[in-house]
Amino acid sequence: MTKSKKDTSVFIYDVIIIGAGPSGLTAAIYASRARLKTLLLEGLSVSSQALVTDKIENYPGFPEGINGFEMIGKFKKQAKLFGTEFVAEDVNTIHPSKWQDTNIWQVDVKDKTYHSISVIIASGAQFRALGVEGEKRLLGRGVSYCAVCDGAFFKDKNVVVVGGGDTAAEEALFLTRFAKKITLIHRRDRLRATRILQERIFSNKKTDIVWNSVVNEILGETKVQGVRVTDLKAKKETDISCDGVFIFVGLVPNTSFVKDIIKLDKDGYVIADSKMKTSRDGIFACGDCRQTILRQVVTACGDGAFAAFSAQQYVDELKGTAYK
Numbered sequence: 001m002t003k004s005k006k007d008t009s010v011f012i013y014d015v016i017i018i019g020a021g022p023s024g025l026t027a028a029i030y031a032s033r034a035r036l037k038t039l040l041l042e043g044l045s046v047s048s049q050a051l052v053t054d055k056i057e058n059y060p061g062f063p064e065g066i067n068g069f070e071m072i073g074k075f076k077k078q079a080k081l082f083g084t085e086f087v088a089e090d091v092n093t094i095h096p097s098k099w100q101d102t103n104i105w106q107v108d109v110k111d112k113t114y115h116s117i118s119v120i121i122a123s124g125a126q127f128r129a130l131g132v133e134g135e136k137r138l139l140g141r142g143v144s145y146c147a148v149c150d151g152a153f154f155k156d157k158n159v160v161v162v163g164g165g166d167t168a169a170e171e172a173l174f175l176t177r178f179a180k181k182i183t184l185i186h187r188r189d190r191l192r193a194t195r196i197l198q199e200r201i202f203s204n205k206k207t208d209i210v211w212n213s214v215v216n217e218i219l220g221e222t223k224v225q226g227v228r229v230t231d232l233k234a235k236k237e238t239d240i241s242c243d244g245v246f247i248f249v250g251l252v253p254n255t256s257f258v259k260d261i262i263k264l265d266k267d268g269y270v271i272a273d274s275k276m277k278t279s280r281d282g283i284f285a286c287g288d289c290r291q292t293i294l295r296q297v298v299t300a301c302g303d304g305a306f307a308a309f310s311a312q313q314y315v316d317e318l319k320g321t322a323y324k
């Protein structure tokens with residue numbers, strides 16, 4: 001029997017997309033519809049922010065609003081229809097492949113490596129922690145970063161929401177379905193949230209706002225019992241008793257796995273141009289993980305379309321199939 005030669009060939013995708021939020025799924029729809037061999041790697045340890053959003057009412061075409069979980073399901077279905085392959089894995093690293101000196105990127109997950117001509121990073125962002133005493137200890141015991149996930153546990157309870165942006169306002173309003181009282185604590189004397197949300201917060205009988213104040217400790221041993229708050233103007237410390245604390249004080253991009261490969265800004269967001277090109281040829285970025293001034297579903301989708309289009313042009317150039 002002759003000894004068979006070891007098969008060293010690898011399957012090479014045209015594009016690998018990292019992330020299954022609105023940006024990654026839109027990129028997948030565009031890429032697979034353009035007949036690129038498309039693989040989407042969707043993270044296991046972090047989920048899409050849209051997935052945990054109860055109601056998205058500013059995405060065109062849904063005058064009654066749409067639940068985030070339902071929306072992501074529809075996006076996924078559309079990407080699958082055009083041929084996108086899905087694998088649920090966290091990406092650990094991306095690096096240039098040593099395989100035959102080609103312009104191929106290698107994408108490493110836990111026990112496997114995928115190869116692709118281009119990569120689209122659509123890994124989004126996650127909530128920033130407050131970084132105060134008690135926050136870690138009481139996580140899941142009254143401390144939460146997701147009202148849609150945990151709100152129902154607080155039926156007829158008193159909760160505190162920390163933050164003053166759109167997400168804090170939306171989540172506070174969502175909590176009014178369950179909680180008896182919601183106290184919004186904001187470090188400034190006005191909210192950053194969009195006007196329509198402010199109006200809803202101000203007119204809701206269940207919501208109350210503590211202005212110019214910061215939470216510096218979450219109180220309780222085995223479950224949340226309150227928050228210690230400093231009034232920045234009066235320079236006075238008070239305790240507010242509550243059963244839950246929902247924290248919405250900004251985002252941290254999910255980009256640590258590419259920090260050594262492409263340029264990030266000082267906050268860790270990917271620097272990409274208007275065509276979603278990053279500092280490395282063949283790597284594109286879109287959505288909330290990108291340095292931008294507006295992070296929404298509609299902007300993430302727009303970014304995703306651009307990223308897929310740019311990836312397609314890049315792949316065509318390399319393969320010599322570009323339309324000239």
Ligand SMILES: Cc1cc2nc3c(=O)[nH]c(=O)nc-3n(C[C@H](O)[C@H](O)[C@H](O)COP(=O)(O)OP(=O)(O)OC[C@H]3O[C@@H](n4cnc5c(N)ncnc54)[C@H](O)[C@@H]3O)c2cc1C
Pocket residue numbers: 018019020021022023024041042043044045046047048049050051052053054055056057058059089090091092122123124125167170171254257286287288289295296297298300
């Ligand atoms: C409570 C809340 C309410 C909101 N309300 C609205 C609203 O009303 N309207 C609106 O337009 N926007 C809203 N947003 C914002 C909107 O959800 C985001 O702008 C949008 O989800 C960004 O899409 P994205 O694809 O960039 O990232 P995301 O949707 O966050 O998706 C990121 C994806 O990347 C994956 N991922 C991360 N790291 C890795 C890794 N290492 N390997 C593999 N995969 C990885 C995750 O699993 C996820 O699938 C809201 C957000 C929140 C949290």
